[in-house]
Every structure is written in structure tokens, then in C-alpha cells.
Amino acid sequence: MEIYKIPSLDSLSDELVLALIDRYKMKEVKRLQRLMDYYIGKSDIKNRQMNDPSKPNNKVTNPFASYIVDTVQGYFLGKPVAYTSDNEQLMEKLQLIFDKNHEQAHNSKLGKQLSITGVGYELMYVNEGNEIKFAMLDPREVFMIYDNSIEQKPLCAVRFYDVHDYVTDSVVTHVELYTDSMVHYYRVDEGLHLENEHPHYFKEVPVICFYNNDELTGDFEKVLDQIDAYDKAVSDTINNLEYFADAYMIIKGMQMDETQLSQMKENRVIVVDDNGGVEWLTKSALNMEVEETKNRLKEDIHSLSFVPNLNDEAFGNATSGESLKYKLFGLSNAVAIKERHFEKGLESRIKLITNILNIKGGQFAHTDVTMAFTRNIPVNQANLADMVSKLEGIVSHETLLLMLGIDDPADELSKIEAEKQDTMYENFDKTLDEKEGM
Numbered sequence: 001m002e003i004y005k006i007p008s009l010d011s012l013s014d015e016l017v018l019a020l021i022d023r024y025k026m027k028e029v030k031r032l033q034r035l036m037d038y039y040i041g042k043s044d045i046k047n048r049q050m051n052d053p054s055k056p057n058n059k060v061t062n063p064f065a066s067y068i069v070d071t072v073q074g075y076f077l078g079k080p081v082a083y084t085s086d087n088e089q090l091m092e093k094l095q096l097i098f099d100k101n102h103e104q105a106h107n108s109k110l111g112k113q114l115s116i117t118g119v120g121y122e123l124m125y126v127n128e129g130n131e132i133k134f135a136m137l138d139p140r141e142v143f144m145i146y147d148n149s150i151e152q153k154p155l156c157a158v159r160f161y162d163v164h165d166y167v168t169d170s171v172v173t174h175v176e177l178y179t180d181s182m183v184h185y186y187r188v189d190e191g192l193h194l195e196n197e198h199p200h201y202f203k204e205v206p207v208i209c210f211y212n213n214d215e216l217t218g219d220f221e222k223v224l225d226q227i228d229a230y231d232k233a234v235s236d237t238i239n240n241l242e243y244f245a246d247a248y249m250i251i252k253g254m255q256m257d258e259t260q261l262s263q264m265k266e267n268r269v270i271v272v273d274d275n276g277g278v279e280w281l282t283k284s285a286l287n288m289e290v291e292e293t294k295n296r297l298k299e300d301i302h303s304l305s306f307v308p309n310l311n312d313e314a315f316g317n318a319t320s321g322e323s324l325k326y327k328l329f330g331l332s333n334a335v336a337i338k339e340r341h342f343e344k345g346l347e348s349r350i351k352l353i354t355n356i357l358n359i360k361g362g363q364f365a366h367t368d369v370t371m372a373f374t375r376n377i378p379v380n381q382a383n384l385a386d387m388v389s390k391l392e393g394i395v396s397h398e399t400l401l402l403m404l405g406i407d408d409p410a411d412e413l414s415k416i417e418a419e420k421q422d423t424m425y426e427n428f429d430k431t432l433d434e435k436e437g438m
Contacts, residue, residue: 001028001119001216004145009155009179012145014192017175020143021160029140032117035218036140038065038227039116045231058238064227068220068307069115075328076335077111078376080104081346082402084410085369091410093357094350094369097132110136111342114212115219121157122345123178124206124352132356134349137207144209155179157207160188178207203355210345213337223301230297237290252277306330328377339373346371372402 004020006012037043041061050057081104085091098104113120113136121137121144142159146152159176173188180203185196200206212218220227302309308327351366358364391400401409 003152004143005148005152006145006155007148012156017158017177017192018188020145020158021175024143028143032140035065035117035221038220038224039069041066043231044228045235048232048235056239058235060231060235060238062227062230062234064223064230064301065116065220068223068301068305069112069218071307071310072115072219072331072335072338073108073112075331075376076338076342076373077108079374081107082372082374082406082408083369084372084398084402087364087368088410090354090357090362090364090368093362093364094353097353100131101134106134106136107346110210111338113139114210114338114342118212118215118217118221120210120212120345122208122210122349123159124202124208124349125200126356132353142207144205144207154205154207154209157205157209159207178205180204201356201359202352204348204352206352208345208348208352211341213334213341219307219334220305223305226297226301226304230294230301233290233294233297237294303330306334332375335375343371343373374402 002023006016041063043061043065045059045061048057048059083091083094083098085094110120110122117139119139121139121142122134123137124132124134127133137159138161141161142157144157145155147155157178159178160173162171162173164171175186175188175192177184177186178200181199182197183200183206184194186192187195298309308331347366350369354362354364354366385404397413398409401412406412
């Protein structure tokens with residue numbers, strides 16, 4: 001994906017905005033749409049045309065794209081991100097905002113979008129109820145513009161979308177421009193026409209760009225050719241079966257009229273002369289070669305995308321969480337890259353939130369919040385408990401709880417402390433009762 005860079009906002013003219021929108025539509029939107037189509041099963045085989053329309057033309061799609069995306073998504077964000085901070089007041093406010101935005105479900109959808117298209121966008125805003133909200137944007141309708149510095153700081157985000165007037169059957173294109181202080185709303189009509197603008201107070205561009213990887217590619221994008229080849233192989237196999245069903249019958253050494261042919265079909269009997277014969281005209285099928293090709297393509301799709309075939313016999317021998325980790329090694333490496341980029345986006349989200357909280361009187365630092373990702377794989381609880389017990393006194397209790405998969409270790413520690421207090425009072429009351437009984 002192309003990264004748009006300009007010297008400064010002063011050089012961003014109306015003409016440049018429209019030119020970049022046209023460039024994005026031409027270079028990126030078609031690619032993004034294709035990736036989204038593959039996820040829902042609309043691969044290129046659906047558009048195949050035969051030169052001879054009378055020939056069978058099966059168009060079988062195989063949902064490798066959705067399998068790859070859903071497997072990666074479940075492995076990466078099947079368990080929610082856990083946030084911790086020593087600043088309890090900040091965590092309470094963040095958790096309240098997260099709960100109102102259904103943050104776990106939102107992160108899951110965002111991760112899925114990244115897996116499909118390689119990039120995702122999130123808009124931060126404050127609604128009429130003065131609540132901090134965040135929402136996903138369609139990557140086909142938004143792009144970022146950065147400066148020319150080494151740090152490549154975001155200068156603004158451009159969102160463009162069409163609104164259909166069903167009464168007049170006309171379409172109007174609208175453009176939203178988000179800078180570090182303002183939101184500008186335009187209508188496109190032989191140029192940009194400003195309709196409204198207002199400040200947003202986030203102090204930075206309130207649109208966050210999440211990367212899937214360094215190349216901004218989808219998780220199945222590099223195996224599209226293999227998926228196309230597999231779809232074609234399966235479709236042509238079914239075509240060959242239809243060819244066989246529609247094969248021609250050759251009757252040698254006989255002359256038959258239409259009446260005789262009809263009687264033969266009805267009676268299912270063929271009488272031939274001494275020198276006559278009957279056979280089918282068919283094309284020999286290379287079934288073994290076709291199956292070997294399909295198996296090779298399937299293996300390439302899984303190995304090149306780093307998403308293993310979980311139905312493979314090799315996984316039947318993975319009886320423990322540790323053995324599964326070895327079989328998921330390639331996927332783990334790919335997801336580790338995804339995690340670093342996703343964490344960076346979440347840090348930007350928390351920073352924008354704390355900017356608003358500080359305007360309201362808070363004195364919070366977004367760096368006080370740490371986050372932990374937990375892979376969604378089977379775990380040998382006995383081995384994990386043994387390892388945690390051995391680490392007692394070496395690492396903090398909060399870290400140990402995170403290792404056990406506790407989503408909110410701070411809350412769990414509070415519960416443990418409360419239980420200790422209750423036990424202490426119960427023992428104290430029991431001791432008093434024993435003394436009074438004496």
C-alpha cells in the first residue's frame with residue numbers, strides 16, 4: 001500500500017485532496033475490494049467465462065481466505081487483551097470507556113479487518129453525551145497523510161464516501177478531513193465545498209491507522225495465486241465429470257434412424273451386426289495427477305500463509321499444549337509481528353483518551369498502562385500451575401496472574417486480599433468464641 005507524504009498541512013490544497021482520493025480509488029480500493037470478496041467466497045473463479053458457452057463451467061470456490069483469517073483471528077484475539085496500571089483511577093476510567101464501547105468485540109472486528117485487508121482505521125470522537133467513543137472506518141474509504149520526516153508523523157486523515165439520494169437517483173460524494181485540531185466536512189461538486197467544521201480537542205489526528213504487518217498486506221494475500229489455482233483445479237475436475245456424463249456413444253457398422261435411436265434409449269437395448277460395435281467417446285482423465293496437484297496446492301497455501309491445516313493428521317498427534325506450540329511455530333512468529341503493530345495502535349487509542357481525560361481535569365499518562373496478549377491455544381493447566389508456583393517470589397503476583405490467563409489481574413488481587421481479610425476475621429471470631437467457651 002502506498003504511503004502518502006507531504007511537507008506540511010500548508011501544502012494540502014483542495015486539488016491535492018481530490019487527486020489523492022482519485023489515486024487511492026485507482027490503486028488501492030480495487031485491491032482492498034478483491035481481498036474482501038475472497039473472504040466471503042467471491043474469488044476470481046466466479047468471473048470465469050468459457051469460449052464455448054455449451055461447455056460445463058463450474059465455478060467452485062474454496063474458502064481458504066476465510067479459514068486463514070478466522071484461524072489467525074481466533075489465535076491472536078480469541079482471548080481479550082488484558083490492561084494493567086498502578087494508577088487505579090486511570091484504569092477505572094479507561095475500563096468504563098472500554099465497556100461502553102464494547103472494546104473486546106471492537107478489537108476482535110478490528111483484528112479481523114487487519115487480517116483481511118492488511119490495514120484498519122479507527123475514529124475517535126466525543127458524542128453528544130460527552131462520551132469518548134471509537135468506531136471502525138471502512139479501509140476502502142479512508143487514508144492517512146504523513147509528513148516527510150523520518151518519524152513520519154500523521155498530518156491528517158481523509159475519509160470519502162458516497163451518499164445516494166434515492167428520490168433523485170443521484171450520488172453525492174462527501175469528504176471529511178481530520179487534522180490534529182479540527183474536523184472539516186466537504187461536499188464534492190466540481191471541487192471541494194466546505195459545509196461545516198469544528199474542533200475535536202484530541203490534540204492529535206483522531207484517526208488511528210492499525211498495521212497488520214510491515215508491508216500492510218492481508219494474511220492470505222500472498223497465496224491468492226495458489227487459491228485461484230486450487231479453485232480452478234476443483235472446478236475443472238467437476239467439469240470433467242460432466243464431460244464424462246455427456247460423453248458421445250459411437251455405434252460402429254450400423255445405420256440407425258431417429259425411430260431406432262428412440263427405441264434403443266427407451267428399451268435400453270442395442271442390437272449390433274456381426275461387424276458392428278458400441279463404445280463411448282471420452283477423454284481419459286488424469287485423476288492421480290489432478291489429486292496430487294490439488295494436494296500440493298493445499299500444502300503450499302497453508303505453509304506459505306503460516307496457517308496450518310488443523311484437520312491434518314499431524315495435529316491428531318498433538319495431545320498437549322506444548323506439542324501444539326511447536327506445530328504453530330510459524331503462525332506464532334507471524335502473529336508476533338501483528339501483535340507489535342496492534343499494540344502500537346492500542347497505545348495511540350489510550351493516548352487520545354487520556355488527552356481528553358486530562359482536559360477534563362485529569363493528570364494521567366498513557367504510558368502508565370501496560371497490556372498483555374494471550375494466545376488462544378489449549379494449555380496444560382497442571383504444567384502451567386507448576387511453572388507459576390516455581391516463579392513465586394521471582395516475578396510479581398500480577399505477572400503470575402497474567403500467565404494464568406486472568407484478564408484483570410488487579411481485580412483478582414483485590415479479591416484475594418478481601419478473602420484474606422475475611423479469613424482473618426473468621427479466625428479471630430473463632431478464637432474469641434473458644435476463649436469465651438473456656
